[in-house]
Amino acid sequence: MPKVSSRLPLLEKVPTGINGFDEITGGGLPAGRPTLVCGSAGCGKSLFGLEFLIRGATQYDEPGVLMTFEESADDMRKNVASLGFDIDALVARKKMAIDFVKIERGEIEEHGEYDLEGLFIRLAHTIAAVGAKRVVLDTIEALFAGLSNQAILRSELRRLFGWLKERGMTAVITGERAGDQFTRQGLEEFISDCVILLDHRVVDQISTRRIRVVKYRGSTHGTNEYPFLIDEKGISILPITSSGLEYEVSTERVSTGVSGLDGMLGGLGYYRGSTVLLSGTAGTGKTSLAAHLARSTCARGERCLFFSFEESESQILRNMRTVGIELQPFIRKDLLHIHSARPTIYGLEMHLVRTHKMISEFQPSVVIVDPVSNLRTAGTIEDTSMLFVRLVDFLRKHGILGFLVSLTGGAMAQEMTQEAISSMVDTWLLLKDVELNGERNKVLYVLKSRGMDHSNQVREFHITSKGVKLVDAYLGPSGVLTGSARLAQEALEAADVEKSKQEMERRKLALAHRRKAMEAQIEALQSALHAEEEEFRRTVSNEKMRLGRVEIDREAMARSRRVTDRSKKNNHT
Amino acid sequence: MKATVPKIDRNSAARPETLEPKEEWKLRLYVAGQTPKSLTAFANLKRICDEHLAGRYQIEVIDLMRRPELAQADQIIALPTLVRKLPEPIKRIVGDLSNSERVIVGMNLERTFSSP
Numbered sequence: 001m002p003k004v005s006s007r008l009p010l011l012e013k014v015p016t017g018i019n020g021f022d023e024i025t026g027g028g029l030p031a032g033r034p035t036l037v038c039g040s041a042g043c044g045k046s047l048f049g050l051e052f053l054i055r056g057a058t059q060y061d062e063p064g065v066l067m068t069f070e071e072s073a074d075d076m077r078k079n080v081a082s083l084g085f086d087i088d089a090l091v092a093r094k095k096m097a098i099d100f101v102k103i104e105r106g107e108i109e110e111h112g113e114y115d116l117e118g119l120f121i122r123l124a125h126t127i128a129a130v131g132a133k134r135v136v137l138d139t140i141e142a143l144f145a146g147l148s149n150q151a152i153l154r155s156e157l158r159r160l161f162g163w164l165k166e167r168g169m170t171a172v173i174t175g176e177r178a179g180d181q182f183t184r185q186g187l188e189e190f191i192s193d194c195v196i197l198l199d200h201r202v203v204d205q206i207s208t209r210r211i212r213v214v215k216y217r218g219s220t221h222g223t224n225e226y227p228f229l230i231d232e233k234g235i236s237i238l239p240i241t242s243s244g245l246e247y248e249v250s251t252e253r254v255s256t257g258v259s260g261l262d263g264m265l266g267g268l269g270y271y272r273g274s275t276v277l278l279s280g281t282a283g284t285g286k287t288s289l290a291a292h293l294a295r296s297t298c299a300r301g302e303r304c305l306f307f308s309f310e311e312s313e314s315q316i317l318r319n320m321r322t323v324g325i326e327l328q329p330f331i332r333k334d335l336l337h338i339h340s341a342r343p344t345i346y347g348l349e350m351h352l353v354r355t356h357k358m359i360s361e362f363q364p365s366v367v368i369v370d371p372v373s374n375l376r377t378a379g380t381i382e383d384t385s386m387l388f389v390r391l392v393d394f395l396r397k398h399g400i401l402g403f404l405v406s407l408t409g410g411a412m413a414q415e416m417t418q419e420a421i422s423s424m425v426d427t428w429l430l431l432k433d434v435e436l437n438g439e440r441n442k443v444l445y446v447l448k449s450r451g452m453d454h455s456n457q458v459r460e461f462h463i464t465s466k467g468v469k470l471v472d473a474y475l476g477p478s479g480v481l482t483g484s485a486r487l488a489q490e491a492l493e494a495a496d497v498e499k500s501k502q503e504m505e506r507r508k509l510a511l512a513h514r515r516k517a518m519e520a521q522i523e524a525l526q527s528a529l530h531a532e533e534e535e536f537r538r539t540v541s542n543e544k545m546r547l548g549r550v551e552i553d554r555e556a557m558a559r560s561r562r563v564t565d566r567s568k569k570n571n572h573t
Numbered sequence: 574m575k576a577t578v579p580k581i582d583r584n585s586a587a588r589p590e591t592l593e594p595k596e597e598w599k600l601r602l603y604v605a606g607q608t609p610k611s612l613t614a615f616a617n618l619k620r621i622c623d624e625h626l627a628g629r630y631q632i633e634v635i636d637l638m639r640r641p642e643l644a645q646a647d648q649i650i651a652l653p654t655l656v657r658k659l660p661e662p663i664k665r666i667v668g669d670l671s672n673s674e675r676v677i678v679g680m681n682l683e684r685t686f687s688s689p
Binding site: 099101102103107108109110111112113114115116117118119121122124125126143146147 | 603605614617638641644645648649650651652654664665667669671676679
């Protein structure tokens with residue numbers, strides 16, 4: 001299909017300038033052809049036509065003609081003035097012409113044949129006056145209320161649309177929806193090039209505007225219902241479901257704002273542009289963790305948009321200040337914007353459109369939604385899931401890190417989120433209460449984190465006056481221990497260590513004693529040995545001396561004996 | 574055409590309007606060029622007026638082809654359109670005025686018609 005159409009001349013399109021509409025139609029309305037815009041009362045079809053003209057005149061240099069069958073000049077001026085359009089100025093500059101056709105039921109009597117040539121002449125005259133390229137007929141069906149000859153009206157309308165086509169007018173014809181028909185008078189049978197349906201639906205007391213391209217001959221177009229909103233800048237359509245899965249991913253990592261958590265995510269934190277889901281029960285510190293991310297984002301000089309559906313801005317600022325996270329300076333520097341709104345204030349679609357608009361305007365690199373689960377009160381479950389899919393798609397497409405906080409009910413399985421978005425997110429953190437020994441403690445773990453080496457550990461989650469701290473939880477033989485149980489266990493272990501340390505000390509001392517004793521013994525023995533050796537030596541020398549003396553004595557004796565013998569001899573002689 | 578039109582109940586159609594018999598009638602017929610329809614309408618109007626308002630009527634024919642700005646000013650959509658400017662209130666009739674009887678009722682001509 002695309003190959004063929006690229007060779008053949010494409011259907012020429014005229015941009016409407018209506019925010020988002022040109023995206024879903026691939027360029028706008030069919031050029032030189034009439035388009036039927038239908039919907040029930042108050043759906044915004046007149047505004048659609050009017051904005052088409054105003055944008056044409058101001059942005060595309062295409063003057064336009066409005067032929068209105070319903071409103072009076074004053075009413076219309078007032079209506080659009082509240083939307084910030086200055087029609088009088090455009091009319092004065094001949095960029096736009098307005099013809100108010102007044103038809104009052106019963107005022108006109110019909111006798112015999114007639115045609116609507118007067119309408120043609122009026123229109124031709126007005127078109128010529130401004131050199132119009134765009135025409136809006138709002139709501140031409142009013143003719144059926146004023147004139148009764150259906151056969152004439154129908155054939156004349158057919159002629160009118162043909163006539164507009166012949167003149168190359170890009171026309172918007174509005175029609176009121178009735179029953180299962182697109183328009184009360186079946187205008188769709190005359191206008192077959194492009195049919196757009198506007199809808200204003202109330203589901204569960206919450207109203208949402210939607211737009212759908214029912215038919216667009218010769219062109220591809222988004223077939224979904226797109227939510228749209230009317231605000232002070234006109235119509236904004238949100239073509240998120242058309243975004244698909246084509247987006248660039250980043251390998252850059254950004255800090256979570258908590259060093260312990262960075263550590264759990266491969267030491268580097270989240271991927272830029274990824275989607276993080278933090279789920280947990282009430283009071284587990286989800287907002288604090290979100291505030292950490294906000295602070296670290298702003299501290300890098302990047303912008304962070306914080307959607308709060310529970311607390312007001314000042315409440316968040318105060319509460320985060322008490323846990324040591326000061327956000328006020330970032331708000332002053334326009335790096336942080338906190339948007340607080342009750343979820344039920346608008347319908348879901350409106351929330352999405354607003355979110356979309358604010359993100360486009362603020363250009364943040366991180367978007368925090370706290371909590372997404374609260375939005376459930378603004379719509380049905382299916383709608384909520386759709387909203388998340390589209391929000392996540394939108395954030396990813398723009399490379400924005402989405403931090404979604406989800407409150408899980410106490411009775412529900414922790415690993416389940418009502419929104420069923422868990423499969424979509426890249427990183428899923430779970431904050432959990434562990435109840436043990438009469439106290440509740442918080443633990444955090446990474447349930448999944450795509451594309452990174454993440455910790456499988458459970459960490460104990462502390463909120464201190466200096467922010468969030470992650471503490472390694474005690475993993476012992478009796479399971480994960482937290483809080484005072486962990487402290488008790490730790491004390492117990494410390495005591496054990498102390499005890500064995502003391503024991504060792506004691507043993508060491510004893511050993512030293514024994515060593516000393518033994519050394520003393522050795523010394524004693526050695527000295528005994530010495531003594532004995534000494535004794536022996538002395539004995540030996542004594543003996544030697546004694547022996548020497550004996551010799552001497554013997555000699556002396558011998559000598560003396562000889563002397564005696566001589567004397568004896570001498571005496572006897 | 575005439576045969577299919579139901580008989581008009583004159584009593585219910587009569588309106589409590591007080592018209593001076595000699596009152597001047599100002600009529601304006603809007604047409605777009607010399608089309609058969611506009612010619613028929615003019616002929617029919619002329620005939621009716623001659624029959625009922627002889628000598629006290631004025632018909633102004635406005636050709637919107639030549640003066641298109643009047644279409645917007647006078648709130649004209651269908652052609653031909655007959656506008657009774659005087660006597661007041663202003664009345665509008667669209668069509669080629671081929672059903673004289675109904676035109677007479679619609680224009681409140683019948684009082685003048687039946688009084689003489």
